[in-house]
Structures are given as C-alpha cells and as structure tokens.
Amino acid sequence: MPFIRIYIFFFLSFTAFGQTGDFYGKIKFNNNEPAIGAFIMVKGANFYKEISSDIDGGFYLKKVPFGKYSFVIHSLNSVPKTINVTLNSKKKVLNITLDFKDNALDEVKITSKTEETKKETQGFAVNVIKTKEASLRNIQTNELLNTTVGVKIRQNGGLGSDVNYSLNGLSGNAVRIFIDGIPSSMYGSSFNLNSIPASMIKNIEVYKGVVPGHLADDALGGAINIILNNDAKTNLNASVSYGSFNTLQANVNGLYRFKESGFTIKSSIFHNYSDNNYKVSGRSIVTTGLGGVQTPITAKRFNDAYRSTGGMAQIGFTNVKWADQFLIGLTGSDDYKEVQHGAFMTITPYKGRFLESDALVANLIYQKKNFITKGLDVNINGLYGNRNRVVNDTVAAAYSWNGERAIDFRGDIFDYTWGSQQEGGPTLATIERKVASIRTGLSYAINNNHKVLVNHVYSGTDRTDSDVLVSLLENTFKGTRNLYKNIYSLTYELTAFEDKLKANIFGKHYQQETVSIDPEIITNSNGINEIVDDIISSNKKHNGYGFALSYELSPKTTLLASAEKAIRLPDETEVFGNDGDNVVANPTINPEQSNNYNLGFRFGNFNFNNHNFTISTNLFTRNIKDRIGLPIETSFNVDDELIVYVNQGSGTSKGFDAQLNYNYNNNFGLNFNISRFDLKIKNNGVEIDVPNTPFFTMNGSLRYSFKNLIQQNSRLNLFYSIYFTDEFSYLTPQGSNTVGNDFFEVPTQLSQDLGLSYAFPNKKLVASFDIKNIFDKPVYDNLSVQKPGRAFYLKLNYTINKF
Numbered sequence: 001m002p003f004i005r006i007y008i009f010f011f012l013s014f015t016a017f018g019q020t021g022d023f024y025g026k027i028k029f030n031n032n033e034p035a036i037g038a039f040i041m042v043k044g045a046n047f048y049k050e051i052s053s054d055i056d057g058g059f060y061l062k063k064v065p066f067g068k069y070s071f072v073i074h075s076l077n078s079v080p081k082t083i084n085v086t087l088n089s090k091k092k093v094l095n096i097t098l099d100f101k102d103n104a105l106d107e108v109k110i111t112s113k114t115e116e117t118k119k120e121t122q123g124f125a126v127n128v129i130k131t132k133e134a135s136l137r138n139i140q141t142n143e144l145l146n147t148t149v150g151v152k153i154r155q156n157g158g159l160g161s162d163v164n165y166s167l168n169g170l171s172g173n174a175v176r177i178f179i180d181g182i183p184s185s186m187y188g189s190s191f192n193l194n195s196i197p198a199s200m201i202k203n204i205e206v207y208k209g210v211v212p213g214h215l216a217d218d219a220l221g222g223a224i225n226i227i228l229n230n231d232a233k234t235n236l237n238a239s240v241s242y243g244s245f246n247t248l249q250a251n252v253n254g255l256y257r258f259k260e261s262g263f264t265i266k267s268s269i270f271h272n273y274s275d276n277n278y279k280v281s282g283r284s285i286v287t288t289g290l291g292g293v294q295t296p297i298t299a300k301r302f303n304d305a306y307r308s309t310g311g312m313a314q315i316g317f318t319n320v321k322w323a324d325q326f327l328i329g330l331t332g333s334d335d336y337k338e339v340q341h342g343a344f345m346t347i348t349p350y351k352g353r354f355l356e357s358d359a360l361v362a363n364l365i366y367q368k369k370n371f372i373t374k375g376l377d378v379n380i381n382g383l384y385g386n387r388n389r390v391v392n393d394t395v396a397a398a399y400s401w402n403g404e405r406a407i408d409f410r411g412d413i414f415d416y417t418w419g420s421q422q423e424g425g426p427t428l429a430t431i432e433r434k435v436a437s438i439r440t441g442l443s444y445a446i447n448n449n450h451k452v453l454v455n456h457v458y459s460g461t462d463r464t465d466s467d468v469l470v471s472l473l474e475n476t477f478k479g480t481r482n483l484y485k486n487i488y489s490l491t492y493e494l495t496a497f498e499d500k501l502k503a504n505i506f507g508k509h510y511q512q513e514t515v516s517i518d519p520e521i522i523t524n525s526n527g528i529n530e531i532v533d534d535i536i537s538s539n540k541k542h543n544g545y546g547f548a549l550s551y552e553l554s555p556k557t558t559l560l561a562s563a564e565k566a567i568r569l570p571d572e573t574e575v576f577g578n579d580g581d582n583v584v585a586n587p588t589i590n591p592e593q594s595n596n597y598n599l600g601f602r603f604g605n606f607n608f609n610n611h612n613f614t615i616s617t618n619l620f621t622r623n624i625k626d627r628i629g630l631p632i633e634t635s636f637n638v639d640d641e642l643i644v645y646v647n648q649g650s651g652t653s654k655g656f657d658a659q660l661n662y663n664y665n666n667n668f669g670l671n672f673n674i675s676r677f678d679l680k681i682k683n684n685g686v687e688i689d690v691p692n693t694p695f696f697t698m699n700g701s702l703r704y705s706f707k708n709l710i711q712q713n714s715r716l717n718l719f720y721s722i723y724f725t726d727e728f729s730y731l732t733p734q735g736s737n738t739v740g741n742d743f744f745e746v747p748t749q750l751s752q753d754l755g756l757s758y759a760f761p762n763k764k765l766v767a768s769f770d771i772k773n774i775f776d777k778p779v780y781d782n783l784s785v786q787k788p789g790r791a792f793y794l795k796l797n798y799t800i801n802k803f
Contacts, residue, residue, distance in 0.1 A: 021087050022319065023061040024233075025094035027053050027073060032713060034058075035075050035098055036666055044069040055132060056763055058801075060233065062319050063369070076610060076666065077101060091259065116203070117605075121558045122502050123548030125150075125208040125598040125618050127659075135198040136757050137719070137768045138241045138249070138793035142193050145224065147699050147721065149659040149673035150208050150618070154781050158276035158788045159247060160194050160306025160337050167208045168620050169653035169679040169693065170221025172629065173571050174592070176211075178225040180365070181381055183217060183459055185571065186437045188359040188387035191333040193226070195308040197251040199237055199797075200268050202227045209596035209620055210546055210562040213489035213506035214441055216455040220568030220594050221622070230325065232257050232264060232318035236800040243770075243793030247274040262320040266327065269311035276304035278788040280401075281778070283743070284345045287400045292409045294347070299401040301340050303351045308335035314363070325367040331383070334358035342422065342582050343643045344783050348406060350421040352395025361385025361435065375445035382438035389578075391429040393420045394469070422582070428469050431578070434462040453491040460484045461572055479518040481576040485569065486511045500552040508544040512569040513537070516576060516587055536587045542567040546596075560600040560618070568592045570628060574645040584644040592647070595623040610665035615658070620677075622653040627681060630692070651681030651690065669703040688732050692783060694746075696726035711761050719755040719770075724748075730783050746780045766797040 023042070027035040034057030042049045044067050053059045066087050071094070073081045078098035085094065116128040127148050134144050142163060146153040154164040154171060165175040177184040177193065184192055205225040207215070215223050236254040241247075251270040257263070277300045286294040310333025316326045339353040363383040371378040396415040398406040405413040420426040437460070443453040463481035491506040516536040521529050546564030553559055570589045572578075577585030597620065604614030626647040655677020662670040675697050679690045689695075699722070706716040731744040752775060757768035769792075773779065776790035 019066050020063045020321075021066060021090045021092060023059075023064060023087065023092050023094060025059050025096060027057045027059065027075075027096045027098060029075075029078065029098050029100035031100050033100070033707065035073075035078070038073055038075040038098070041072040041074075042069055043072070056801075060231070062232065063324065071096070073098065076607075076612075119205070120616075121550050121552075121560070121602055123504055123550040123560050124210055124212060124562050125560065125600060125620065127151075127206045127208075129204040129206065131198045131201045131203060133717075135201075135239075136759075136766045136795075136797045137755055138243065138770045138795045139198060140194075141196060141198050141201065141204075141226075144198060145193070145204065145206070146723070147671070147673075147701060148206055149616075149699075150657040150675050151206060152675075152694060152697055152725075155787060156782045156785050157301075157304065157340070158245065158278060158306070159272065159274040160276070160308065160335070161304075162782075163192075163194060164782065165224060166693075167206070167222035168622065168655065168657070168675070169677045169690075169695075170209075170594070170622060170624075171693070173574065174219075174221035174568050174594075174628070176215075176217050176219035176223045178215060178217070178223060180228055181215060181225065181379075181439045181441075181457075182383060182437050183457075184226070186383055186387075186435045186459060186461075187331065187361065188333070188357055188389070188433075188435075191310050191331060191359055195270060195272055195310060195333065195335065196226070197239070197249070197270050199239060199251055199253055200228055200270070200312075202229045202231075208618070209566075209598050209622060210548060210564040211566070212504065212548070213491035213508065214443075214453055214455050216439070216457040216487045216489040216508065218485075218487060218510055218512075218567050218569045218591075220566045220592060221596075229253065229255075231255070232325075233801065237798070239795060239797040241793055241795035244772075244791035245275050245277055245788065247791075247793070248272070257318060262317045264314075264316055264318045264327070266314040266329070267311065269309075271307075271309045273307045274305065276306055276788070277301050278791075280345070280786040282345065282784070282786060284347050285401050286347055287402050288347065288406060290407075290409065290411050297401060299403070301349075302403045303338045303349065303353070304340040305338045306336070308333065310334070310359075312363075314365075316365075323366060323368050325365055327363075327365045329363055330360065331363055331385075332358075332360045339421075341785075345785055347401070349399060349401055350393075351397070351399040351403075353391075353393040353421040355389065355391055357387070357389045359385065359387035361387070377441075377443045377445075379441040379443075380438070382436075384436045385434075387433050387435055389431045391427055393422055394426045394428065395421060396426070426469050427467055429465065429467045432464045432466075436460045449495045451493040453489075453493070455489045455491070457487045458485070463572065463576065479516065481517075481572070482513075482515045483572050483575070484513045502550045504548040506546055508567075510542045510544065510567050510569060510591075511540070512591075513539045514575050514587070516585075538587075540569060540591055542569075542591060542593075556604055556606060558602045560598070560602060562596075562598045564596045566594050566596055568594075568628070570645070574628060577644075582642050584642050586644050586646060589628065589645060590626045590647050592628045593625045597621050604661075611662070612664070613660065613662040615660050617656065617658040619656045620654070624651045624653065624681075627651050629690070648690075649682045651679065653677055653679045655695075667705045667707075670701070672698075672700040674698045689729075691732045692728070692730040694725045694728045698722075698724040709758075713761040713763075715759040717757045717759075719753075719757075721753040721755075723751045723753075744784075746784050747778075749777065749779050751777055751779050764799050766799075768795045768797070769793070770795075 027038050038053040040051050051059055068086050071083045119128050142153050145151050150168050152166040156162040164172050167175050208222045211219045211223045234256050238252045240250040249272045253268045255266045279298055281298045285299050286296050288294050312331045314327040314329030318325050335357050337355045339350050341349050361383045366380040369377045396419045398414055400406040408414050418425050439457045441455045445451045461483045466478045488509045494503040518534045523529055544565045544567050548562040551559045569591045573583055577583045600618035602616045606613055629648050631646050657675040659673040679693055680687050681690050702720040704718045709716045727745055727748045729745045751773045753772050754774050755770040759766045772791040773789055779787045
C-alpha cells in the first residue's frame, strides 16, 4: 500500500526544532475557591496566546518556546493580575492566587474569545458542546446532543437502540458522524455514540448544513465530530452508574506520560448493560384472544436487552520535538442487542431474535504543528481492521405483548410457519467486513492573514455475507459487497480588516465505487450447469463547493453566512441492505444533492455586574434533489417488518433556530433553544410535508450551584431540563379526506428531567443522581416507537489528575 510507505517516510524524516516547554497551573481566589473560566493572556517575544481556566481553575499551555513571558489574568470576581515568569525547563508550574472581590467587573474589560467561541464565529453554523460537566452525571452522549439547538435525536427505543440524527430537518445518513475526523461507521455498531461515554470525549462539534473542508466527507445535512480526549497530562478517571431497567454503565480512562521522554500510555474501557424492560402502550400493544379479539394492554418490553463492552489502548509519544502526538493502538468492542420488533411496533413482538456485533481495528494518529517549516501543520489519522455482525433468528414460536405464547382465533398456541420471528425463515446471517480509513490533512499558514488546507479521506469496506442455516451450496457461492470512497478538499482561509472579517472558501471532489457480486448456477443452452457472477457495480463522481463568512459588525455582534453545494453518496446499508436492521438492498439508489444556505447572527458575550449572556440565531434553507429516505408510506403497509431506502424526490427545508445562554456569577445558568422548519417534498407531482419528521422543537435547562454545602470547599449542582416536541404524523395524509389521519399522529411531547451532583472537597469524587422523565409522560420517536418513561440513576465519578 503506497500511502503507508509515504507516511512511514514522513515519520522517519522529522527535523529537530528549538527547545520548548509546557506551562501547567492553577488559579484560585484567596478564599480557596477555584477561579473558573478566568481569562489568561500570555505574552512573550513573538508569542501571544489566550486561554481560560477550567472548572477546577486549572490551565495548560504546551509547546511554548523558552523565554520570558507575562501572564495577565482577568476574572469576573477579581481585579486583573499580572505576573512575569521565565520558561527554561520542560515543565513550569504556576500557582496563582487572585484577590476575591464581588462585582469587580466594572474594573475589567474582557475582549477575549474562548476556543469554542472562536470556532462558533468563523462563519459556519456550528455549535461546540463541552462534555466535562455532563461526564460527571448520568447523561448519555446522545442525550447531550439532543439539548443542542437545531439537533433532534431520533431513537428507536431505549439504550442501544437504533439512532438517527436530524440537523435542521435533514436526518439519517445525510448527517455524518465522525470520531476524530474518521467516519464512525468504520468502527461498527459496537463503538458508537450509544456506547462511548462522555468522559472519553473532549468536546463535540456540530456543523449544520455546511461542513468545512477539513472534515472532507459527503455530509449533505451536516456533521457531528466527536473529539476524543487528547490531553497529555497524567490522569485517571473512573465512574460507575446504576439505574432503572437494570441499567449499569461503567468506564475507566487513564493516561500516563513519562516527563523526560514524552512516552505516553493511554487507555479507555467501558461497559454498558440494560434490560430496557420499560412499559409501553398504544394501538399495537394488545393481546389477541379467542376469535381474534384484541385487548389493549400496558406491557413491559421483554426482548430488548442491550450490552456493549469495549476499549481503546494506545502507546506513543506526546509533546516531543518531532510530534505533538504520535500514537498507535487498538480499539476493540462487541455488543449484544435483542430485537423486540421490526421497524414498527407490530401486534406480534419478537422473542428470540437478537444481534451480535464485534470490531477490532488498529489505529494511528500523528499530529505536528510547524512540520519541517513554520506554519506547516500535518494531521494523519488512520484505522484498519475487521468488524462483524450476526443476526440470530431461529425461534418459530409466536408471542404476544404480555410475554406469553400467542394464540390463534381458536385459542391454540401456534408457531410461525416460516420458522422464525421475522418473515423469511430462520437465519444466522453473518456480515463480515474488512474496513480501512485514513484521513490526511495538510495546512500551511502563509502569514497571519492567509492559510491553505488540503485534506483527503479514504474509506473502504469489503463485505462478505453468509448464513450457516442455508445450504452448503449456497454458502459456497456467497456474495460479496465492496464499497470504496475517496473525498478530496481544498480550502483557502482569509483573515482581514484587523481580524473582523474571516472567510473560508472550499471545493470538494467525491468519488465512490460500489461492487455487489452474487455467484449463481445457471444452465446454459447445452444443458450444462455453470457458475456465473451476477455483478452490479457503479462508480459515481461529483464535485461540490462552498464558503463560510463572518464579519464582526461590533465587538459584540457577528454576522455569519455560509453556503454549500453538498453531495451525499448512498452508504453501505442503503445500497446493500442489512438484515439486522430490517433493511432491504437497493443497488440502483442515486446520490442526493442539496444547495444549503445559512444566515445568522451572534450577539455577545454581554457582561454587566455578574450577568453574562449570549444570543445566537440562524436562518437556513436546503434545496434537495433525490432525497434519500424511507418510502412515502401509505396506510396499508405500516405493519411491514422490512424497510428499503429510496430516492423520495426533490424537496426543500426552510426554517430557523435560536439559542440563549445566560449565566449569573458562575452559580446560575440558563440555556434555551428553539427550532422550527418546514420540510416538503414532491410526491407524484404533489408537494407534501415529509412524514415521520418533528418540525418544531424546544429545549431548556437550568443549573444552580451551592458552594460549601455540608463541607467546606464542596459544591452542589442542581439541574433541570425540559424537552418539547410538537405533534407530527408518521404517515402522509391520504387524499383530501383527513378523517382518521389522527390515528397516525405522534402526539405533542413534553419531557422533563431533574438531576444533582455533589463534588466533595478533595475535588476527586463526584456523586450524582438523575431522574429522567420525572412525570412519566409517554415519549415517542421514529415511526411512533415508544421510548422509556420515568427512570432513576445514581452515578459515582472519581478522578486523579496527579499520581
């Protein structure tokens, strides 16, 4: 593989540069409270950096050239303080004490931007989600995303169930998920946002509609980039939680770095389990008695358990002359998921159908700023390995929603004539995949105003399907499914007018090849049997382009605009199907395209006394061609167990979202966001609302902190969250007669959560307690599948930052 030789050559060709060191430190007030979010300006000869302290008052600045520096520290509750230090060693520790003073803001003018704010004001419609606080509570990564403006999580049940992500109305595979820039699909279902704990994640970037070139993928509706923890500080974190539905979750993350050599050992492991035996009700939750009489009941799900276990281990070097990061390692995971029903909640649930998945991939990370020459940055992230999935469906017995054997109209228990839970016959279908992906990024800063970036992402999947329950002859001629994708991007970044104007212009080239081979025996004209390959292949190439623009109208007001001609190539499941997810193959499906536009404003941060708030808003439109989705359903096929992805037609999505963030004195916090859009598509020449899509959502959250409660230097945080989803129909109205259409409507939903966390004085142990859906309201999602009701969870989290 030539590209591997090239990368090895790079790794062996590093050039040593001048001596550098790291600043570590902690800022506290003279009352011994940590200075949270203190703004730090670091100035030196030809060096300037702005950073902020974390929730413990700590800060970290790496790869700083030896020399003399001044630290200027601003905080909402102190007057500014300046200290001068000399860096002449690999590590310099600073412990800074500020004089606490209420309402000191009048003496401070803070004009800085955090790293998150800088990213959110570059022109893209992007939100950056910090996970540190959430990782201390029993909050799943998907739940954290669901509180973000413009994002709606579409989940088919409880923990471990199938998840889709909706960004401004575009959902499913139109939204691409990345893990450190690598498509998450490469890791398989056993290592995804259902299983990765928030403690493994540094932050999450959510791009809506327009995706920057450095992520280089066919993300039509947007992208979610999960950035795993990459700190090079020695630390250890462990947590365990237990709650309703026999839900157990545990994870351990650790890193050890040898100071002199920079040799680094990094490891993360996790385990999740849930019975998912929550109560459900509705039109399909019935028992069938004599004569076929159906009686509605409230039932517990009984074949929906989920288990996932996995981990990541890496070794290498961090913060050395030739690499900021060079890590190689293994990621392994497996999961087990029982399947309660098909795409819809049908009157005859499954019992005995389950899925098993596993993955083992090797990974490599290399990052270096100022590679060979100043301003040239290199970023390489690759993986190669195997992932497999088995669908086990061999039970012929029919069951009812009460968990007992189903009876026919005569009162006799019966078995399915086809010999399995899902129609089609018993199966032990196995999908074996060899996967490879590598993301390469080069960026060169010509000067402070001009930058050029080149990025490439390759993803390849070689898939083989088999089934031990079919005949030996059929397995001998098992089919293969291969998909190879290359996406290239070129980006130019401009900064002008004293940093008020930021422009990002990019172009992308998409190429995807799919090959489906099914050997079969045919009889030729001479009456002789012979083997031939039924081959279906395609090679699609497309070009896209776009821009993002931001202009600082005033120090507190920024205009944001972005646009992109985006392409989304059909993925493996849409082309080849997937028995485990009840998806049928569609090899003729076409790529979907969209012209995406965003126009937004960001107001803030505004500060007065101890009050701080930010308002952001975004108007958007998406003009879609050949949208990929489920068929526009009609009432006669809502009980189908199987689904197929098709090109629905052309459509438009138009709407807005807005968000308010407010904080008072670092104790009280409020977040509120709203999203409203229309998503229409032409079906048989008639424009209709796309079914199974919530058009109006609102989320809100409150946080309040009590200091020194029960114990000195402790902190109690109280949390409240509310989620509103307006009613929507999972079927399109049939004709002008709307009588009975309410039968297919998902009702308005209002769910509320409560939580608390208590940080003990040593700052190492945090205990949290959460109540989800406190009023036990029915909550639904995809195709009216019901999600869990009220649930309780307790979590303990322990952290060691220094051994």
